[in-house]
Amino acid sequence: MHQILILSGKGGTGKTTVASAFIKLSEAKAYADCDTDAPNLHLVMGSYEQEQKRDYRGLPKAVIDPDLCINCNKCYEVCRFDAIKPGNPYRIIPIACEGCNYCTHVCPVEAIHSEEAKVGDLKLLKRNNEVFSTATLLMGSGNTGKLVSEVKNQLKEVGSEHEVAILDGSPGIGCPVIASLSGVDLALMVAEPSLSGLSDLKRVIASARQLQVPVAVIVNKYDTNERKSAEIEVYCYKEGIPFLGKIPYDKMATAAINRGKTLVEIESLGAGAIRTIYENTLQLMKERIHI
Amino acid sequence: MIIAVPAEEKSLDSAICVSFGRAPVYCLYDTEKETSTFLDNKAAEAPGGAGIQAAQFLADQKIDSLITFRLGENASNVLSAANISMLKAPNLSIADTIANFLEGKLSSLNEVHPGFHHGH
Amino acid sequence: MGTKATIAVLSGKGGTGKTLVSVNLAAVAANATYIDCDTEEPNGHIFIKPTIVGEYVVTEPKPVVNQDLCDGCRTCVDACAFNALALIGKNLLIFDEICHSCGLCTYICPKGALREEQRPLGIVKRGRKNGITFLSGEMKIGESSAVPIIKALMREQSTDLVIIDSPPGSGCLVTETVGNADFCLLVAEPTIFGAHNLAMAHELVTLMGKPSAVLLNKTQEGENPSEIYAKEHGLKIIGSLPYDEHLALLSSDGHLAVEEDEHYHTYFKELLEAITKEARHASDSDPQR
Incomplete structure (x- = not known):
């Protein structure tokens, strides 16, 4: 399975728009949404015949047994995360609890234990022989590299016979991004032509290079700032990073997405540009990675 | 001596896992007995500090060398304290990597990365 | 302004124009504090260009x-x-x-x-620029949690009007900024992606019992799923900011639109008044305050 990961550094640059178009163009039968903080890919992928769901559990959190609690206040005194609400009985505020277990150890009547709280759902969607791996987190739970790894593992378990897999990545350069980069054949960076877009792009490229993942760059909405777009192109040239094309700002793109369609399902300026980028990507994979 | 390699699967044909701390398994090769064993990495499940926990686990197994693509600073500190040498992984299967090691073809891993341990 | 108000600007996801709205609101106010809480990718300084006058270690x-x-x-x-x-x-x-x-x-x-x-653990920087007090937190590289830095930033509020540029997502960092706000301004794009992210942000502020309203950003002709979401869920729409090439260009070059364009000066001035009015109204009707 050859994996193409779509990344950006900065949020909101058009990763999901590119990823969904790539899925359509490549007729990929295996794909995943690694942006578990704000998963969006499912919104343009239509409906599925089958959905398998299982609980995703994060760091254990404290739970107070109301029948055993003697309101001695010891847990409240030691907790440094303001996660204990005094009362009768005392309660844990799950959103604040970091699961350190200090309260568990000081409780004189063993009224506190820790439980691996459910923090989200891992989902595997299927139709025909297509598989889509994704996850959702409950409110107030942060994304982790572990969840991203599980989304990818789930895809690998059922989709390994497929030739190409498309992964929609998450923004930033943190642990989730590192987890999404591991083992991919190409990281395609969708850059935004702005000062902040360029600085975030450089940071995410540095992360990918540390992991020896081949990178390539495209610019989305390039005509919103052609000077910055050219700067990104020059940067890629100097760094020896393949530059695979640029997509114009396209009002039709918004309209297509709002109808739950990918960009390439409508005739538009952006669709033509993405087709060219897709062909360039295939060419690059053939030349450099020998697929 | 015992060398460890993070692996994707419990097979000598497996690829080396790119991630050290979150590798699903480690292959341990004993150069005297010429045997290899695969151990599950419990740290792969850890929400945070996986590299440290994995390094502690390998130090407890009394390994002498680790072959990996990439290593976080924290894991590297644990391994250094345990006098475990760190070598740069080639882009090969586990079996070929071990063969390369025995032929003395691997260089030491001198690039250590700052960790990326965000979130919890 | 004369009103004491702490306003958190958030979006559920990056790239919706959260920073653009925050910096322009702060710049148009006579005397305001702008706090950049996006410790992973802080970009507020690009627009405000403050002179750093002090810093301390957290x-x-x-x-x-x-x-x-x-x-x-x-x-x-x-x-x-x-x-x-x-x-x-x-x-x-x-x-x-x-x-x-x-x-x-x-x-x-x-x-x-x-x-x-x-x-x-990191440093808090304090800067000044044309009446704006600028605050940002910088984590030491590799630190695992920015929560203590956000907490330190939240203690720094010194002016009557405070604009908090929240971190993206809906994790513990956002709950920290929202918890300190009197009022939350949600910024949403006109796509189904934007509406989905808006729903997440709205769910979070509702969970935390904070009054909120949405600013529809980059609006254009045709259906706006974020607008539909707001109407269906009784979320007040406080304004629309139509997509404008000129504004996009100014921002991508790191300029403050309110300083470069009279139209945006008026626009953000009126938006700020509407927001402070909402915030005041919310605190008046809250018996706990």
């Missing part, structure tokens, strides 16, 4: 071992929920960046071999 307690007392029993290593400790032989290694400063190891050590010391 510290957290971290365990320190007395190796003479430690007998290598490993109790602390096994108890630490964050894997911040390792034991090699009799040598205890402590990883400050992984440590959450919970204090358990120090409490639990049977030999009393651990004590806590304040260690730097």
